Amino acid sequence: MTEPTRADVCAVACADLFAGAGEILASPMGTMPLIGARLARRSFAPDLLLSDGQALLLADAPPLGGTAPAEGGLPYRKVFDVVAAGTRHVVMGANQLDRFGNQNISHIGPHEQPARAMFGPRGAPGNTINHRTSYWVPRHSRRVFVDAVDFVSGVGTDRAAKVGAPFHDLHRVVTNLGVLGFGGPDRSLRLLTVHPGVTVDEVVAATSFPVVGDEVGTTRRPTEEELRLLDRIDPDRFRDKEVPA
Amino acid sequence: MTAPRPRDKRVSLDDAAAEVTDGMTIGIGGWGSRRKPMALLRALLRSDVRDLTVVSFGGPDVGLLCAAGKVRELVYGFVSLDSIPYDPYFQQARQSGRVRVRELDEGMVVTGLRAAAQRLPFLPMRAGLGSDVLTHDTSLRTVRSPYPDAEELVAMPAVRLDVAFVHLDFADRHGNAGYRGVDPYFDDLFCLAARRRFLSCERIVPTEELLADASPQALLLNRMMVDGVVEAPNGAHFTSCDPEYGRDERFQKEYVADAAAGRSWAELAERYVGPDEAAYQAGLNDTRTVDA
Numbered sequence: 001m002t003e004p005t006r007a008d009v010c011a012v013a014c015a016d017l018f019a020g021a022g023e024i025l026a027s028p029m030g031t032m033p034l035i036g037a038r039l040a041r042r043s044f045a046p047d048l049l050l051s052d053g054q055a056l057l058l059a060d061a062p063p064l065g066g067t068a069p070a071e072g073g074l075p076y077r078k079v080f081d082v083v084a085a086g087t088r089h090v091v092m093g094a095n096q097l098d099r100f101g102n103q104n105i106s107h108i109g110p111h112e113q114p115a116r117a118m119f120g121p122r123g124a125p126g127n128t129i130n131h132r133t134s135y136w137v138p139r140h141s142r143r144v145f146v147d148a149v150d151f152v153s154g155v156g157t158d159r160a161a162k163v164g165a166p167f168h169d170l171h172r173v174v175t176n177l178g179v180l181g182f183g184g185p186d187r188s189l190r191l192l193t194v195h196p197g198v199t200v201d202e203v204v205a206a207t208s209f210p211v212v213g214d215e216v217g218t219t220r221r222p223t224e225e226e227l228r229l230l231d232r233i234d235p236d237r238f239r240d241k242e243v244p245a
Numbered sequence: 246m247t248a249p250r251p252r253d254k255r256v257s258l259d260d261a262a263a264e265v266t267d268g269m270t271i272g273i274g275g276w277g278s279r280r281k282p283m284a285l286l287r288a289l290l291r292s293d294v295r296d297l298t299v300v301s302f303g304g305p306d307v308g309l310l311c312a313a314g315k316v317r318e319l320v321y322g323f324v325s326l327d328s329i330p331y332d333p334y335f336q337q338a339r340q341s342g343r344v345r346v347r348e349l350d351e352g353m354v355v356t357g358l359r360a361a362a363q364r365l366p367f368l369p370m371r372a373g374l375g376s377d378v379l380t381h382d383t384s385l386r387t388v389r390s391p392y393p394d395a396e397e398l399v400a401m402p403a404v405r406l407d408v409a410f411v412h413l414d415f416a417d418r419h420g421n422a423g424y425r426g427v428d429p430y431f432d433d434l435f436c437l438a439a440r441r442r443f444l445s446c447e448r449i450v451p452t453e454e455l456l457a458d459a460s461p462q463a464l465l466l467n468r469m470m471v472d473g474v475v476e477a478p479n480g481a482h483f484t485s486c487d488p489e490y491g492r493d494e495r496f497q498k499e500y501v502a503d504a505a506a507g508r509s510w511a512e513l514a515e516r517y518v519g520p521d522e523a524a525y526q527a528g529l530n531d532t533r534t535v536d537a
Contacts, residue, residue: 111377117339120321
């Protein structure tokens, strides 16, 4: 049996985000979530909808950089309709993330004169308030997992509770070290599993706030079939560049 | 055909740019580094207009206006070059504290334009609730549903524009215009939200030929939505205008590299604006010839 790399485990953990998703639009931001969504579509989530990252819905899950026949059009105006309708699961990145899953992709430092300007809020406020949202963090560190984010782009569980937010639905955070959910006290982040070869202490050391509950499992290993699919979806192993072995 | 022709709206790039005066709010079509009305922008960058409020799904349009010091306030959900995540000139402007910003969720920008297009004071939506968009933009208000659900929603105010600039693939001289790509972006909303609307296009065609290689749905703008039309081939350069041409990735990389080199606006303008559009386009051909 082929021994899976850490990146293989991360890709499958990203795929598992879409387990039981049904007929919704998967919107993966970044290489690993993209590989994960295509793996899910090729295996246990055949009803998932995938876009080409431009304006087409793909009828297949092609390799990275490859193309597939279209099954529909999805220009940005329709993306906003899907966001409002809620039939979407977005996997976003995060420059900062706090214990309630408040996410920052706007800027680091004060709003009036940031030390580092990034994108702006993008669609994060609208995504998080409207439909299921997960995060992918390729380098689990105290720089990302902070006590307080500098700008709340994606809305966390604490703020959502204050404003009502009937469709707010933070699901999981997948990192290079493990998988976290929101089952901690007051719906805070809680470590669910560490990837094979990672210790709980490594996660604790790389996180600014407590995340360990009573039980921490181990992230499942990819099946042989999943490893075969991964090599077809990502033959050049871009996933290993994002998460080195 | 017996009815007289509607009026001819062809103008020059400079005529269109001259409609923008100090302190105005301008909306710029396209998305990120895709189908930006760059020829119109270059004309604007040659003028001495200043203190603009700029509404955009931001790309190098925002970066260049920031680099030229023409911006008082930015209204945006994001600024990105797509194949390169961040625009360095936008970053420099933000990090210097020189420009005021209204950082919105990108869907809020769409809804604000839609409210303006429909002459409504606001439209309700959920995006923004709980986020710091509402913390920092203290002009934003919420509204409670008057129905039994009594849900609290963001009352996204109309984003009204003095002038809109958009770029499409083809148009007639009256301002009917269409696109051949996969995404119209929000160019129609920008036009509907603006008092004065200027359209550049790859080519002007006779009205009878508008549907020659496009479906009626691809005719995004009709002449009620446009005040001036300019034929500007390669007018979205260096952003993409698919399927006419893709993004000039090499040029965009140089644009980013020049930010790190700390060049003055005069130096940047020589490369990225030029003395006029013809010289700018000719310069691109010269570079290509040299490299070949």
